[in-house]
Each structure stands twice: as C-alpha cells, then as structure tokens.
Amino acid sequence: MADSKSGGHLEDIQDSIREHTKSLVESVEAGDFTSAIQHVQNLSDVRDQSLYREIGRLTRGLHDSIKNFEIAISDKDADPDADESKMADASDRLDYVIQSTNNAANKTMDLVEETIPVVDDLKSEAAELSVEWGKLLRREMEVSEFRQLYKKIDVFLKKVDGSSNTMSSNLSNILLAQDYQDLTGQVIQKVIKLVKGVENDLVDLVKMAGLVERISGIENTQEVTDTADVLLAEGPIVDAEEREDVVTSQDEVDDLLSSLGF
Amino acid sequence: MKILIVDDFSTMRRIIKNLLKDLGFTNTHEADDGSTGLPMLKTGDFDFLITDWNMPGMTGIDLLRAVRADEALSHTPVLMVTAEAKREQIVAAAQAGVNGYVVKPFTAQALKEKIEKIFERVDAS
Numbered sequence: 289m290a291d292s293k294s295g296g297h298l299e300d301i302q303d304s305i306r307e308h309t310k311s312l313v314e315s316v317e318a319g320d321f322t323s324a325i326q327h328v329q330n331l332s333d334v335r336d337q338s339l340y341r342e343i344g345r346l347t348r349g350l351h352d353s354i355k356n357f358e359i360a361i362s363d364k365d366a367d368p369d370a371d372e373s374k375m376a377d378a379s380d381r382l383d384y385v386i387q388s389t390n391n392a393a394n395k396t397m398d399l400v401e402e403t404i405p406v407v408d409d410l411k412s413e414a415a416e417l418s419v420e421w422g423k424l425l426r427r428e429m430e431v432s433e434f435r436q437l438y439k440k441i442d443v444f445l446k447k448v449d450g451s452s453n454t455m456s457s458n459l460s461n462i463l464l465a466q467d468y469q470d471l472t473g474q475v476i477q478k479v480i481k482l483v484k485g486v487e488n489d490l491v492d493l494v495k496m497a498g499l500v501e502r503i504s505g506i507e508n509t510q511e512v513t514d515t516a517d518v519l520l521a522e523g524p525i526v527d528a529e530e531r532e533d534v535v536t537s538q539d540e541v542d543d544l545l546s547s548l549g550f
Numbered sequence: 551m552k553i554l555i556v557d558d559f560s561t562m563r564r565i566i567k568n569l570l571k572d573l574g575f576t577n578t579h580e581a582d583d584g585s586t587g588l589p590m591l592k593t594g595d596f597d598f599l600i601t602d603w604n605m606p607g608m609t610g611i612d613l614l615r616a617v618r619a620d621e622a623l624s625h626t627p628v629l630m631v632t633a634e635a636k637r638e639q640i641v642a643a644a645q646a647g648v649n650g651y652v653v654k655p656f657t658a659q660a661l662k663e664k665i666e667k668i669f670e671r672v673d674a675s
Contacts (some may be wrong), residue, residue, distance in 0.1 A: 294663070328565060333609075366654040390559075390560075393561040393564075394560075394561060396562070397561070397564055397565070397568070401568070460644065469634050518636060518639070519611065519638065519639055519642050521603055521604030521609060521634055522604075522634060522636065523604055523633055523634075524633040524635075525633075525635045525636075528635065532637065533636050533637055534635045534636050534637065535635050535637060535653065536635070538652065538653055538656065538657075538660050539652075541635075541640060541652075541653055544637060544640055544641070545640065545644060545651060548641065548644050550644065
C-alpha cells in the first residue's frame, strides 16, 4: 500500500546520499576536513531521517490495519446504534443455521416415522387380501367367504385412498422441509465473506507488524511450535481428496482395520 | 439387547435409533456425551455401546478408554460412528479396543454390517 510512496522516498534519499558523498570526496581532495566532517554529519542525518520516515510510514500503515480489523470484528464504528459486533452477528447467524437444519431434520424424521406404519399397515393388509384373492381365483372360495372378501376389499380400497392422501401430504411436507438449504446457504455465504474479510485484514496487520519489527530492529524470538494433537477431533474432513492422512471411504476404514488384525 | 447411543446431536441419535429399530433392536437409550454416557453404562447394564468421537465434555475416544479401563464394562462391545477420518485416529481407536468403526456419512447397510459383525464375534467368543 505504501510501496509506491517509499519508491519516491528512496530516490530522494539516494540523491541526497550521492550529493553528500560527492561533496565529501571533493572536500577531502581539497584538504578541507572541517567541511568533510560536516558532510559526514549530513550523511548520517539523511540515514536517520530516512529511518524515522520509514518507521512513521509503517506505524501509520499498522494503525490503519488495526483500524480495519477492528471495523471488521466490531460494527460499532459504522453504526453506533448497533449493539452487536459483526462477529457476534456471525455466530448468531450460524446458530440460526444449526437451529434450522436441526428443525428440518426433525420435521423430516417426524414425517417419515409417521408414514412408515401407514405403509406397513397397507402392506400387511394387501398381503392378507392377496391370499384370499388367490383362493378366489383358484375357485376355492366358499360363498360366505366371498361375501366377507367383498366387504374387506371395499374397506381396503377406502383405506388405500385415505392412506395415499396421508402419504402424499407427508411427502410434500418432507419436500418443503428442505427449504432450509436455500436460507442457510445465504447465511453461510455471508459469514464466509466476513471471515475472508477478517482474514485479509489480519494478514495485512501481521505484515505491517512484521515490517515495523524489522525496521525498528525488534527481534521476535518466539518460535511457532506445532502442538497439533493428531487425535484431536477435527470433524468432517472437507478436503479428503487432497490429504494423505485421512480415509475417504468406509472401505478404506475396513482395510486399515483389517491390516491391524481386525 | 440394551443399547446406549452417545452423540451430541439429537438428530444423529434419532437416525441411529431408527436404523437400530429396523434391525430389530428397540431397547435403545441415549446420552449426549461421554460424561453423561459413562454413568449410564455403569448402572444401566448395557449390552452394546455406539458412540460418536467429537463431543463436548468427554469425547468418544475417552469414553472408549474409560469403558475398557472399567472392570465391569471392559467387555462391552463398542462401535464408533464418527466423522473423524484420520488414519491415526482409527489406529488409536483400534488400539483402545474399539470393536467397529463407521465413518459418517454412513449408509444403513454399513451400520448393519458392522453391528452384525460385532455380534457374530461376541457370540463366537
């Protein structure tokens, strides 16, 4: 961000150094050491000034990065009436996703659990009637039995009609229960955008902090230690195809376990 | 056959419960993590444990280890049903004495196979 400016500064600095060095050489050659020392002093001033200027520039950059980051995690600057930061808003949104997927899953399971006995009931009655119908076809049925079958079929047909309505309505409701996908998709996209923005600001911040450290001579001796515990739960693997340390199917799990003697 | 299902998501418990019902196992109980599941196991006389790995409180691997360390429970068959898919995790579960490992998302068929396999072995031993 400030690189184009520093290019100009750099040229100015190089020009001054060139000028002062030329004067220094001239003074030395002319034997004017008082003037030569003055030029050495000037050179030293140029170095100090450029250093101060660079630190000032970096500090401003760092300040801007911090400000951007704060705006991202807190919406209060943009809207003083907002009682929530963007981050808190994002977690509320994700809670909403959990809640609506949970509701949809339960609603779907309710309807499936309600439908299964209806289907089972029809299935067993149809099987029963089918046995009797076979008897009729083979002309093994008594007249009294036929009268009963006659009534049973009437009852069964009415039942099929009612049950079909129930099943059809349950299936439509199962379909409707999937509407969370659209809504949660939109919410998740917003949160992804926010996270990406925060990540970019954070990267800027780290870069600026690194530059300030380097130019001001602060050494960061703290080493980054990799303490990741492989057994720590990670949740669903979303990039399984690109990773070597994970299995991608139940078959691979079975192979791995059988290689261990399972 | 008394079965304990341990998972922090009620929908997953419900899915497993329904699949078990299809397989003829109706005596199922639920817990939402290891720390609520373990006391149930200790007092409930369960024949079989199905557990997730990633749960708040006590995780599934810790529950498995606690079960194996408890003299009264150490022979209870344990099936891990989890999204955790790192090879090291599967190896660790095997070393801790798991009887089966099913990765999520799973099919009804996969769950059925693993459960049947576990019972075959339990019956054989």
